[in-house]
Amino acid sequence: MFIGGFYGMDIYFLMFVVPALLFSIAMQIMVKGTYKKMSAIGNARHLTGAQTALRVLEFYGVRDVRVERVSGRLSDHYDPRTKTIRLSDGVFGSATIAAVGIAAHEAGHAAQHANSYMPIKIRNAILPVCNIGSSLGIPLVILGYLMSFDFLITVGLALYALIALFQLVTLPVEFNASRRALHVIESQGLLEGDAYRGAKKVLTAAAMTYVAALVVSIANLLRFMMRFQRRR
Numbered sequence: 001m002f003i004g005g006f007y008g009m010d011i012y013f014l015m016f017v018v019p020a021l022l023f024s025i026a027m028q029i030m031v032k033g034t035y036k037k038m039s040a041i042g043n044a045r046h047l048t049g050a051q052t053a054l055r056v057l058e059f060y061g062v063r064d065v066r067v068e069r070v071s072g073r074l075s076d077h078y079d080p081r082t083k084t085i086r087l088s089d090g091v092f093g094s095a096t097i098a099a100v101g102i103a104a105h106e107a108g109h110a111a112q113h114a115n116s117y118m119p120i121k122i123r124n125a126i127l128p129v130c131n132i133g134s135s136l137g138i139p140l141v142i143l144g145y146l147m148s149f150d151f152l153i154t155v156g157l158a159l160y161a162l163i164a165l166f167q168l169v170t171l172p173v174e175f176n177a178s179r180r181a182l183h184v185i186e187s188q189g190l191l192e193g194d195a196y197r198g199a200k201k202v203l204t205a206a207a208m209t210y211v212a213a214l215v216v217s218i219a220n221l222l223r224f225m226m227r228f229q230r231r232r
């Protein structure tokens with residue numbers, strides 16, 4: 001009963017979480033729309049995503065990173081454990097504006113890793129603790145609520161806040177990868193004029209989804225704080 005009501009509607013859900021979710025959905029729509037638009041336009045140099053990634057790696061002097069194809073849509077990522085950039089079907093072999101932007105961004109992550117970029121180190125260091133927070137935070141809040149044990153609620157909320165902290169540290173990492181990407185795209189003339197601005201739009205839209213994820217976490221945190229700390 002309590003747990004059922006826990007996730008149900010309450011005034012704080014409407015006040016905080018609903019606007020945050022609407023913002024998040026708007027950002028998802030924006031990134032998909034921008035990606036679709038910029039995937040329909042070929043780039044003048046006929047550079048594929050894979051070729052772009054290699055150009056960016058070369059620019060930053062990274063020699064031990066592989067570029068592979070991965071299935072899915074917008075599933076592109078850099079895997080630091082295997083030092084592999086994985087580019088999705090729409091990016092790997094596509095010579096579009098979106099492909100250049102996204103591939104360069106993932107190569108930007110590889111360059112961060114190779115250069116021991118500090119926010120990445122901080123993020124990796126706090127990752128294990130944040131994983132505990134994401135799996136234990138809310139169960140502890142519920143337990144504390146059922147047992148009327150406020151200390152447990154506070155600990156649960158603090159653990160839950162670690163998720164938001166992780167998402168916060170993710171932001172400079174994402175913005176920096178895009179900055180590195182755009183720097184190479186511009187200085188090496190991979191894209192010019194409207195094409196460059198198009199790639200920048202794709203990367204900005206993608207970054208906004210990370211901002212939205214943080215906003216949703218903060219909204220949930222506020223909601224739980226207002227709802228469960230209020231009884232004091």
Ligand SMILES: [Zn+2]
Binds near residue numbers: 105109174177
């Ligand atoms: Zn990224």
